[in-house]
Amino acid sequence: GIQVEQSPPDLILQEGANSTLRCNFSDSVNNLQWFHQNPWGQLINLFYIPSGTKQNGRLSATTVATERYSLLYISSSQTTDSGVYFCAVSMEYGNKLVFGAGTILRVKS
Amino acid sequence: SQTIHQWPATLVQPVGSPLSLECTVEGTSNPNLYWYRQAAGRGLQLLFYSVGIGQISSEVPQNLSASRPQDRQFILSSKKLLLSDSGFYLCATGTSGGSSYNEQFFGPGTRLTVL
Numbered sequence: 001g002i003q004v005e006q007s008p009p010d011l012i013l014q015e016g017a018n019s020t021l022r023c024n025f026s027d028s029v030n031n032l033q034w035f036h037q038n039p040w041g042q043l044i045n046l047f048y049i050p051s052g053t054k055q056n057g058r059l060s061a062t063t064v065a066t067e068r069y070s071l072l073y074i075s076s077s078q079t080t081d082s083g084v085y086f087c088a089v090s091m092e093y094g095n096k097l098v099f100g101a102g103t104i105l106r107v108k109s
Numbered sequence: 110s111q112t113i114h115q116w117p118a119t120l121v122q123p124v125g126s127p128l129s130l131e132c133t134v135e136g137t138s139n140p141n142l143y144w145y146r147q148a149a150g151r152g153l154q155l156l157f158y159s160v161g162i163g164q165i166s167s168e169v170p171q172n173l174s175a176s177r178p179q180d181r182q183f184i185l186s187s188k189k190l191l192l193s194d195s196g197f198y199l200c201a202t203g204t205s206g207g208s209s210y211n212e213q214f215f216g217p218g219t220r221l222t223v224l
Binding site for chain 1: 154
């Protein structure tokens with residue numbers, strides 16, 4: 001099956017710093033999503049981005065489908081950005097998501 | 110917009126006891142429904158998915174089963190829980206049919222501890 005690798009596994013930032021999270025996948029996909037899991041476990045949708053670039057406030061994401069990777073940019077990080085960031089992909093319209101292991105982000109004030 | 114309800118929010122059960130987790134969805138019709146499990150930290154694993162009433166596909170052989178008795182209701186069950194069934198269970202919805210738009214949304218989850 002498709003493999004999803006996220007890097008880095010852990011990241012510690014000072015408040016106000018910028019960061020880039022990476023997601024590599026091993027096959028062509030027709031769905032790619034970025035999620036933020038908050039301390040209560042809720043998965044919050046950040047981006048639905050099978051290709052192209054999107055921005056939402058301090059967050060932006062780029063997926064280069066032909067090269068099988070996606071990047072999540074966080075600018076001017078805040079303590080509320082802390083949590084786990086997941087990338088998930090699907091190869092088929094049944095949309096069975098395969099998740100990466102996640103990146104644990106800690107933003108210090 | 111759609112809303113996903115899951116209950117209970119937390120559950121502590123003894124080994125060998127039965128299990129029933131419920132997921133209901135509002136604000137959409139004929140959705141694809143999914144059960145995922147997150148064990149001890151990271152990584153979600155797909156357990157079951159359903160494209161319609163009574164239609165269940167299992168992704169991982171295990172001690173669990175799923176049912177979809179109504180269009181917007183998805184139930185996860187077990188006859189006898191194992192210690193390894195402990196985890197965080199999330200229900201999700203997605204667009205059905207041949208739509209090219211496939212964004213998936215998740216419920217708040219049920220945290221299950223088997224003792």
